[in-house]
Amino acid sequence: MTHKIAVLAGDGIGPEIVEQALRVLHALGLSIQVEQALVGGAAYDEHGHPLPAQTLELAKSSHAILFGAVGDWKYDKLPREHRPEQAILGLRKALGLFANLRPAILYPELANASSLKPEVVAGLDILILRELTGDIYFGQPRGVRTAVDGSFIGEREGFDTMRYAETEIRRIAHLGFQTAKKRRSKLCSVDKANVLETSQFWRDIVIDVAKDYPEVELSHMYVDNAAMQLVRAPKEFDVIVTGNLFGDILSDEAAMLTGSIGMLPSASLNESGQGLYEPSHGSAPDIAGQGIANPLATMLSAAMMLRYSLNEDGAADRIESAVRQVLAQGLRTADIFEAGTTKVSTAQMGDAVLQALSKV
Amino acid sequence: MTHKIAVLAGDGIGPEIVEQALRVLHALGLSIQVEQALVGGAAYDEHGHPLPAQTLELAKSSHAILFGAVGDWKYDKLPREHRPEQAILGLRKALGLFANLRPAILYPELANASSLKPEVVAGLDILILRELTGDIYFGQPRGVRTAVDGSFIGEREGFDTMRYAETEIRRIAHLGFQTAKKRRSKLCSVDKANVLETSQFWRDIVIDVAKDYPEVELSHMYVDNAAMQLVRAPKEFDVIVTGNLFGDILSDEAAMLTGSIGMLPSASLNESGQGLYEPSHGSAPDIAGQGIANPLATMLSAAMMLRYSLNEDGAADRIESAVRQVLAQGLRTADIFEAGTTKVSTAQMGDAVLQALSKV
Ligand SMILES: CC(C)[C@H](C(=O)O)[C@@H](O)C(=O)O
Numbered sequence A, B: 001m002t003h004k005i006a007v008l009a010g011d012g013i014g015p016e017i018v019e020q021a022l023r024v025l026h027a028l029g030l031s032i033q034v035e036q037a038l039v040g041g042a043a044y045d046e047h048g049h050p051l052p053a054q055t056l057e058l059a060k061s062s063h064a065i066l067f068g069a070v071g072d073w074k075y076d077k078l079p080r081e082h083r084p085e086q087a088i089l090g091l092r093k094a095l096g097l098f099a100n101l102r103p104a105i106l107y108p109e110l111a112n113a114s115s116l117k118p119e120v121v122a123g124l125d126i127l128i129l130r131e132l133t134g135d136i137y138f139g140q141p142r143g144v145r146t147a148v149d150g151s152f153i154g155e156r157e158g159f160d161t162m163r164y165a166e167t168e169i170r171r172i173a174h175l176g177f178q179t180a181k182k183r184r185s186k187l188c189s190v191d192k193a194n195v196l197e198t199s200q201f202w203r204d205i206v207i208d209v210a211k212d213y214p215e216v217e218l219s220h221m222y223v224d225n226a227a228m229q230l231v232r233a234p235k236e237f238d239v240i241v242t243g244n245l246f247g248d249i250l251s252d253e254a255a256m257l258t259g260s261i262g263m264l265p266s267a268s269l270n271e272s273g274q275g276l277y278e279p280s281h282g283s284a285p286d287i288a289g290q291g292i293a294n295p296l297a298t299m300l301s302a303a304m305m306l307r308y309s310l311n312e313d314g315a316a317d318r319i320e321s322a323v324r325q326v327l328a329q330g331l332r333t334a335d336i337f338e339a340g341t342t343k344v345s346t347a348q349m350g351d352a353v354l355q356a357l358s359k360v
């Protein structure tokens, strides 16, 4: 069976890093059909919209999407609906990509890159499972209005609606327990149940779903405490499951604990296993076009794609070992370079991974 | 003039640490009238409510409130409106304590306590200014209802309302700029304007208020990025101003960067300068009654009280130097103890601060 992959390279360093990931994908000997389309600022420039209809159609009709990154300062002044990020939000919603998997893994070779002490982060391997299509990201009503109650009647107020329906919580909770089962069987559900009704409801449903997974150790933590514990002792966590907004914050915090966000992939899945795969880092317009960006997170995102959407675990394993090999060889792009290692360009990193791949 | 102070010691270690802070307050030679009342679980046990009417009345009629901590596992099963935390939320709302000042300071003597590398946090001195009476904490409507629109019509959903009125944003923004001016003149406003209408409105108002403070350097950061930058390079910040929910998360994250949350005070102020002062740490029921809790954050909260509500800067300075002296002497409660220092009890720490105070 031919795997149909939509490739949306986007803006900034997106095209450079995706190019290297594609070289790797093509070297695996799989039957892969790749189709590219514009997204983000690049799409806006060409079609007047960050997520043009043809890009969305391509994404919908593919088994998986390999995504680079979107965004550039030059689009900052656009009205919100035309800004590059809207493409991501639009894809998540249109494809129902409700489950965002954000691993925070610290490769032993890169332990120095972290701003945390080595003993606190060495061997870190946690997974943030973020709900991605609900919460205050999409809740209605929202906007700016004249306040009709409270202490500020008559003046302007900005407002948004946080919400989670039972089905949405159940499906991400199930995935949380199932994911934890395949790992160290610890699931921490993060909420703000001491203040938010949405969170209390979330917690009640998670507790109910837990009945199906007696073998998984479930804990609950308030989001403020989770933000602290991630700094204090991140290795205490295994899988964290949380809503869209808290997940946005905690997954980035967790990624930064490693100090090497240029290494971290992500997956966003829907109920039929279709997924969007992208590096956890951004479009880095400041270094775009210089050939120095780190393509490894994008390659590792391609590995997640093979595993979660294309059922090609063997190929995913091969990419991951090849990446570990180039690290062991001491090859580093500028973002993870330190004295005693060899600095390489984006393309040289691609060459090295291809080389390593030919041997695994 | 006699300063009228309401003392609400609360639960867990609250009474022990407040006792030591009161010794310090009484040793300053000021005219102080102290009245104690129950709050939190202790108040619930006695009066069936975490914030009884007489406690609230006392708080309202005082110039300032010295607060210990509330909460204990034994109240976890109570309905939300009876849980200890409700006392804090109730006090904030009833007294209009809209401005929460949360310094994150790393004392040179305690640099080892941090989970971050010394070079990343040495000399850390940032201030999180959190809006405390608006946002999704109090916004109406909220609850659990049957969804009437969206993809989940007919099923139960939990929901909350995030909101900020113009006046609320203006007053905290003004305070942010004024606070920054007295420090290193850098203000970072944190929001999620790429997703939330409330945040876009927040950002627009902050930009408008900035016109009055050309000497302060204003930046804007998304909350997910702020959570990362606090881990990566916290010293880049001076003052962070943000809403109630993001402030809850970021102030705790920032506190934990120091590794010594037992040292961090906080102030919550209203428009007339009345304030509630409490340590940033919690009630630690696991060590309550053992006489080992760290009373320094509570003493430093008393110092903030003297400075912000009682206009006694000199006395505030004296407490702060006395605390620095006992640290320099190598005295440490268990939470900040390390080899080569002297472990002391809560009361011994109180003795030492009193001793130091007699000389400054
Ligand atoms: C760009 C933005 C809308 C997005 C989000 O908040 O989800 C990003 O921060 C992310 O985490 O993918």
Ligand SMILES: CC(C)[C@H](C(=O)O)[C@@H](O)C(=O)O
Pocket: A194, A195, A224, B085, B088, B089, B248
């Ligand atoms: C106890 C809780 C309601 C409170 C909050 O969320 O504000 C606490 O976390 C705090 O930061 O003071």
